[in-house]
Amino acid sequence: MSVTALVGAEIVLPDGIAQDHALLIEGARIVDVVRRDALPPGCGEIELQDGWLLPGFIDTQVNGGGDVLLNARPDVEGIRAIAEAHRRFGTTGMMPTLISDDADVVDAAIAAGEAAIAQSVPGIWGVHVEGPHLNPGKKGIHDAAKFAPIDAAVLERYTRPTSGQRIVTLAPELAPPGAIRALAKAGVIVAAGHSLANYDQTVMALDEGLAGFTHLFNAMTQMGSREPGMVAAALLDRNSHFGLIVDGLHVHPAALRVALAARGLDGAMLVTDAMPPVGGTQGRFSLMGQDIHVVDGTCRGPDGTLAGSALSMAQALRNAMDMLGCSMVEASRMASGNPARFLRIERQTGAILPGLRADLVHLDAQRRVRRTWIAGDISEEGE
Numbered sequence: 001m002s003v004t005a006l007v008g009a010e011i012v013l014p015d016g017i018a019q020d021h022a023l024l025i026e027g028a029r030i031v032d033v034v035r036r037d038a039l040p041p042g043c044g045e046i047e048l049q050d051g052w053l054l055p056g057f058i059d060t061q062v063n064g065g066g067d068v069l070l071n072a073r074p075d076v077e078g079i080r081a082i083a084e085a086h087r088r089f090g091t092t093g094m095m096p097t098l099i100s101d102d103a104d105v106v107d108a109a110i111a112a113g114e115a116a117i118a119q120s121v122p123g124i125w126g127v128h129v130e131g132p133h134l135n136p137g138k139k140g141i142h143d144a145a146k147f148a149p150i151d152a153a154v155l156e157r158y159t160r161p162t163s164g165q166r167i168v169t170l171a172p173e174l175a176p177p178g179a180i181r182a183l184a185k186a187g188v189i190v191a192a193g194h195s196l197a198n199y200d201q202t203v204m205a206l207d208e209g210l211a212g213f214t215h216l217f218n219a220m221t222q223m224g225s226r227e228p229g230m231v232a233a234a235l236l237d238r239n240s241h242f243g244l245i246v247d248g249l250h251v252h253p254a255a256l257r258v259a260l261a262a263r264g265l266d267g268a269m270l271v272t273d274a275m276p277p278v279g280g281t282q283g284r285f286s287l288m289g290q291d292i293h294v295v296d297g298t299c300r301g302p303d304g305t306l307a308g309s310a311l312s313m314a315q316a317l318r319n320a321m322d323m324l325g326c327s328m329v330e331a332s333r334m335a336s337g338n339p340a341r342f343l344r345i346e347r348q349t350g351a352i353l354p355g356l357r358a359d360l361v362h363l364d365a366q367r368r369v370r371r372t373w374i375a376g377d378i379s380e381e382g383e
Contacts, residue, residue, distance in 0.1 A: 002042070003025070005023070006046050007048065009050060015329070020035065022039055029356070029376070055361070057317070058350060061095065065081070065086045066081045066278075069275065071287070090372060091313045092361065106132075109127055128168075128169070131170075134174075138220060140218070150174070158186070171194055174195075184210075189212065192220070203233050212240050213241070215250065218251065234263075241341070242269065244334070246316050247319065268334050313335060
């Protein structure tokens with residue numbers, strides 16, 4: 001198999017940007033980053049003509065895309081359509097996300113995720129089940145009629161062996177004793193969200209194996225002077241990760257800047273919480289019988305409740321730079337490296353390093369997606 005050199009773009013590495021260098025790939029893998037005048041003899045070249053070459057984006061919370069909602073299409077073709085829609089925006093890895101639903105739909109989505117991995121659907125790393133084990137007091141757009149307690153059958157469902165990764169978002173204050181520990185021991189990535197847990201309850205959950213926080217600030221207890229809440233527990237912990245919806249609508253940019261100043265970049269992940277309009281043609285869709293519209297760049301229910309987003313990972317990266325003052329390297333860490341660590345796949349993807357999978361995105365001078373690679377396979381379809 002021959003080596004191909006990707007040339008003509010600045011290469012975003014974990015600790016800086018390489019100029020006048022080439023990225024060498026062979027098949028599905030990254031070989032090396034070398035000076036452009038030191039290419040190995042006989043290698044092919046792809047001229048990128050300016051811009052930046054980054055590790056592909058990894059989105060851990062994707063409800064839909066391409067006019068498809070996972071809840072409505074919990075099958076391989078639904079997952080494939082969502083992944084294809086988001087690839088245009090630089091997402092080369094994702095966790096299709098199921099919103100609170102009945103047990104049979106949860107089972108179907110989990111089975112579809114396993115089948116998608118078995119069929120090598122590009123970019124799929126597993127499934128994220130967001131609910132139905134949430135607190136009605138922080139339900140957001142979720143249908144509280146679908147909520148259910150965590151019992152033995154639920155634990156059995158989530159702890160079955162999986163060929164991919166599995167995220168379960170739950171309200172930790174409603175989890176029975178030992179449930180979070182049992183899930184974590186089985187390899188489930190447990191996240192807290194849609195929760196009224198106080199600071200102490202959240203710290204206890206972290207001690208039991210809670211690994212992350214779903215859309216920090218949204219649908220959780222906030223930081224106060226005498227009750228620090230879930231937000232403070234998330235920002236003080238140094239081992240967990242938290243998703244940030246950087247669209248300027250879900251959370252004020254100042255609050256996001258405070259979060260990064262308090263915690264640093266290590267735990268922060270850009271997520272979209274995307275709905276079907278991303279990469280689609282329709283500005284409305286149905287969610288649990290509710291008519292959802294795209295309003296001012298985000299998705300809202302009939303009463304104005306936020307219902308996920310119309311955000312892409314490419315726009316989230318640009319927003320992180322423009323709204324939060326992040327550098328390209330810092331925004332790339334939040335879009336790729338940190339999500340890879342959260343998903344425990346950092347030895348496979350998430351950075352431009354020799355030996356890792358060639359999951360890449362090329363941005364032009366305006367930071368718009370021009371092309372992507374998943375495991376070395378190129379797509380010229382971009383924004």
